Amino acid sequence: MINPKVIERLILYRRSLLMDGEARSGQIYSHEMAVLAGVSAPQVRRDVMAIGYSGSPITGYDRQALLRALGEMIDPPEPESVALVGVGDIGRGILHYFQGRRPRLAIAALFDKDPDKVNRVIHGCRSYPVEEIARVVPSLKIRVAIISVPGFAAQDVADRLVNAGVRGILNYAPIRLKLPEGIYIENRDVILSLEKIAYFARQT
Amino acid sequence: MINPKVIERLILYRRSLLMDGEARSGQIYSHEMAVLAGVSAPQVRRDVMAIGYSGSPITGYDRQALLRALGEMIDPPEPESVALVGVGDIGRGILHYFQGRRPRLAIAALFDKDPDKVNRVIHGCRSYPVEEIARVVPSLKIRVAIISVPGFAAQDVADRLVNAGVRGILNYAPIRLKLPEGIYIENRDVILSLEKIAYFARQT
DNA sequence: AGGATTTTGTTCTTTATTTCACAAAAAATC
DNA sequence: GATTTTTTGTGAAATAAAGAACAAAATCCT
Ligand SMILES: NC(=O)c1ccc[n+]([C@@H]2O[C@H](COP(=O)([O-])OP(=O)(O)OC[C@H]3O[C@@H](n4cnc5c(N)ncnc54)[C@H](O)[C@@H]3O)[C@@H](O)[C@H]2O)c1
Ligand SMILES: NC(=O)c1ccc[n+]([C@@H]2O[C@H](COP(=O)([O-])OP(=O)(O)OC[C@H]3O[C@@H](n4cnc5c(N)ncnc54)[C@H](O)[C@@H]3O)[C@@H](O)[C@H]2O)c1
Numbered sequence: 052m053i054n055p056k057v058i059e060r061l062i063l064y065r066r067s068l069l070m071d072g073e074a075r076s077g078q079i080y081s082h083e084m085a086v087l088a089g090v091s092a093p094q095v096r097r098d099v100m101a102i103g104y105s106g107s108p109i110t111g112y113d114r115q116a117l118l119r120a121l122g123e124m125i126d127p128p129e130p131e132s133v134a135l136v137g138v139g140d141i142g143r144g145i146l147h148y149f150q151g152r153r154p155r156l157a158i159a160a161l162f163d164k165d166p167d168k169v170n171r172v173i174h175g176c177r178s179y180p181v182e183e184i185a186r187v188v189p190s191l192k193i194r195v196a197i198i199s200v201p202g203f204a205a206q207d208v209a210d211r212l213v214n215a216g217v218r219g220i221l222n223y224a225p226i227r228l229k230l231p232e233g234i235y236i237e238n239r240d241v242i243l244s245l246e247k248i249a250y251f252a253r254q255t
Numbered sequence: 256m257i258n259p260k261v262i263e264r265l266i267l268y269r270r271s272l273l274m275d276g277e278a279r280s281g282q283i284y285s286h287e288m289a290v291l292a293g294v295s296a297p298q299v300r301r302d303v304m305a306i307g308y309s310g311s312p313i314t315g316y317d318r319q320a321l322l323r324a325l326g327e328m329i330d331p332p333e334p335e336s337v338a339l340v341g342v343g344d345i346g347r348g349i350l351h352y353f354q355g356r357r358p359r360l361a362i363a364a365l366f367d368k369d370p371d372k373v374n375r376v377i378h379g380c381r382s383y384p385v386e387e388i389a390r391v392v393p394s395l396k397i398r399v400a401i402i403s404v405p406g407f408a409a410q411d412v413a414d415r416l417v418n419a420g421v422r423g424i425l426n427y428a429p430i431r432l433k434l435p436e437g438i439y440i441e442n443r444d445v446i447l448s449l450e451k452i453a454y455f456a457r458q459t
Numbered sequence: 460a461g462g463a464t465t466t467t468g469t470t471c472t473t474t475a476t477t478t479c480a481c482a483a484a485a486a487a488t489c
Numbered sequence: 490g491a492t493t494t495t496t497t498g499t500g501a502a503a504t505a506a507a508g509a510a511c512a513a514a515a516t517c518c519t
Contacts, residue, residue, distance in 0.1 A: 052458050055451065056476080062450050066429070080496070089431045093478060096497065108484045108496045125450055127457060133449060140348035145445050147344055152446055156453055194456040195449065219456030221448050225270070227293045235455035237448055241349050242356055244425050244441055245337060245399065246266050246329055247259065249360055251439035252398040252423030253331060254256050260506080284466070297508060300467065312466045313516045 053101055053124070060098050063088045065121040068114060080111040132159030132191045134217070136208050137200035138168045138178060141223055145197060146174050158197070160187050164204070181208065188215035199223045257305055257328070264302050267292045269325040272318060284315040336363030336395045338421070340412050341404030342372045342382060345427055349401060350378050362401070364391050368408070385412065392419035403427045 053061070067087035068079070081099070082092040099112065104120035106112035135142055135158050146158055161178035163169055169180045179187055187193075196217045198205055205224035212220065219235040222228055225243070230236060257265070271291035272283070285303070286296040303316065308324035310316035339346055339362050350362055365382035367373055373384045383391055391397075400421045402409050409428035416424065423439040426432055429447070434440060 053454075054475090055455070058451050058454050059447065062447050063431070066447070067431070070430070082496090087431075089433075091478070093480095093499095094476095097477085097499080100498065106497060107486090108498090109486045109494085111496070125454060127453055131453055131457075133453075140351055141345075144344035144348045149445055149449070153450070156449060195453050197445075197449075217456075218459070219452035221445070221452055226274070227267070227271070227291075229293075235452055237452060239443060239448070241353055241401075241425070243263065243266050243270070244443070245353070245360060245401075246357070247262050248423035248425055248439055248441060249331060249335055249337075249399050250257075250262050250329060251259070252421075253335070255422070258505090286466090295508070296466095297469095297510095298506095301469085301507085304468065310467060311516095312468090312514045313464085315466070 057098050057101055058125075060088065060090060060094070061102065061121055062125055063090075064095065064098070065118060065125060068118055068121075074114065076115055077113075078111045079114050079117070081106070084112075126155050130155045130157070131195065132157060132193045134158070134160045134162065134184070134188055134191075134193045134196040134212065135176075136162040136181065136184070136196060136198050136212070137204075137223075138163045138165075138173060139199060142197070142199035143173070145199065146176065150174055150176070156195075159191055160193065162187075162208075164200075181211065184208075184211045184215050188212065188217060192216075194218045195220075197221045197223070198228075202226045261302050261305055262329070264292065264294060264298070265306065265325055266329055267294075268299065268302070269322060269329060272322055272325075278318065280319055281317075282315045283318050283321070285310070288316075330359050334359045334361070335399065336361060336397045338362070338364045338366065338388070338392055338395075338397045338400040338416065339380075340366040340385065340388070340400060340402050340416070341408075341427075342367045342369075342377060343403060346401070346403035347377070349403065350380065354378055354380070360399075363395055364397065366391075366412075368404075385415065388412075388415045388419050392416065392421060396420075398422045399424075401425045401427070402432075406430045 064084055071087055081095040084095045085092040102120050102124045104117055135146060138161050149158060158176055161173060161176055162181045162184055163178060164181055169178050171178050194217055196212045198208055198220060200208055202224045205226050206228055209228045213230060213234055222236060222238045225240045228236060268288055275291055285299040288299045289296040306324050306328045308321055339350060342365050353362060362380055365377060365380055366385045366388055367382060368385055373382050375382050398421055400416045402412055402424060404412055406428045409430050410432055413432045417434060417438055426440060426442050429444045432440060
């Protein structure tokens with residue numbers, strides 16, 4: 052298994068390749084990829100090595116082949132569904148932005164406590180009461196979830212999700228969730244980020 | 256200067272202390288803090304050492320004194336203003352959530368290209384056309400900014416901000432900004448995060 | 460008062476990550 | 490066809506981060 056930092060860069064490389072103007076085919080050098088992704092060239096080569104793809108000296112990497120190799124590592128073998136819990140401002144923002152961006156990864160179920168936000172279709176996505184997590188998540192084979200509920204509700208929601216089979220969580224609530232071993236979690240909190248950035252911004 | 260990982264944990268310690276129920280005063284041990292923040296106890300002690308505060312054997316750390324020491328490191332000496340560029344779904348979500356949460360850190364100016372979103376007051380915050388960045392940012396002494404514009408506009412916005420004096424950026428646009436040395440940047444992209452999480456979630 | 464106990468501060472190890480540097484390979488040139 | 494050039498793949502070195510361990514300190518208990 053590949054480690055988180057490497058995976059993150061691999062995803063970045065793919066995006067850089069896809070966004071790099073017209074040039075979808077032809078060759079590309081590690082140092083060119085390095086510039087696109089904002090990392091060093093040896094780093095690129097080592098990371099590419101990790102997915103088993105080989106370039107060739109002088110001509111570098113074949114864009115198509117590299118993209119294919121990256122896709123095989125990054126993309127789920129078959130389409131995968133994501134759950135989003137907490138259809139508030141930030142939840143809807145994410146839903147709106149994310150939907151349709153990745154072919155094999157889509158938000159497939161929404162959950163909320165508010166009766167007004169439940170049993171509806173929002174951005175083409177069905178919403179359910181949180182109590183239905185235990186039923187809906189397994190039935191859609193969901194393993195990835197986004198939590199965007201207020202802090203006080205996040206631990207309860209996380210427990211429900213994990214019990215229903217979720218193995219990876221993107222958490223926007225400002226608390227540190229206690230989860231069993233083996234659940235992959237990533238925390239995203241604006242306040243923490245801004246305090247950090249402000250600290251470095253003032254160390255002139 | 257303290258490194259980013261340490262600062263992030265210090266911020267986390269403070270939040271954990273503030274959120275830890277009623278117990279605002281009295282003592283706390285490094286291993287208790289470790290549990291609250293989800294890190295190891297030696298890590299806590301090492302980090303606390305970095306801010307120059309000392310606990311005492313047996314009684315541990317004094318909560319009040321530790322909070323004060325953390326605040327001195329984390330908080331800006333005087334109130335600091337943040338700019339937010341791109342008052343769309345995600346921008347408004349952040350504004351709504353962030354405003355009023357931190358005493359010395361507040362979003363003080365909004366910028367957008369859309370004439371309908373400009374020269375208004377949104378969540379108690381004045382909005383300006385992007386062209387005004389060069390004037391407003393220096394006049395408010397803003398050094399921290401949030402970018403939540405579409406990807407294609409992000410580099411231009413970043414350049415304007417940096418030219419106007421911004422030293423730290425929280426970037427929600429899905430591109431890697433090219434910035435001069437010394438500008439602190441943090442990227443936040445849901446798509447990248449979810450692809451990463453999905454990868455680990457399926458490595459059962 | 461003195462020993463037992465517990466926790467901090469800090470050094471020393473270990474582990475992880477990145478960069479350096481260069482041999483091997485392949486295309487281009489003469 | 491030999492030589493030059495350039496780039497990959499990767500071992501070795503450097504750097505960074507985390508953990509283990511323990512002496513010194515301070516409270517508690519007898
Ligand atoms: N990291 C970030 O960038 C960021 C930004 C904004 C907000 N947030 C966090 O996300 C949370 C949501 O923010 P928001 O601005 O969207 O708030 P919001 O109030 O607009 O939305 C919260 C939603 O969660 C629902 N909810 C509440 N309790 C629930 C429960 N137990 N189960 C299911 N749903 C429940 C509410 O009905 C509401 O729809 C905030 O508490 C904040 O912690 C994070
Ligand atoms: N990281 C995340 O979690 C996340 C989530 C959603 C969106 N996003 C990113 O943030 C961006 C904004 O997302 P959104 O859903 O709010 O989109 P949106 O279209 O609702 O908002 C974009 C805003 O930016 C403004 N804008 C466009 N060009 C501009 C320019 N040159 N200068 C100033 N303002 C400009 C628009 O007028 C609009 O108000 C998206 O492109 C996406 O890349 C990130």
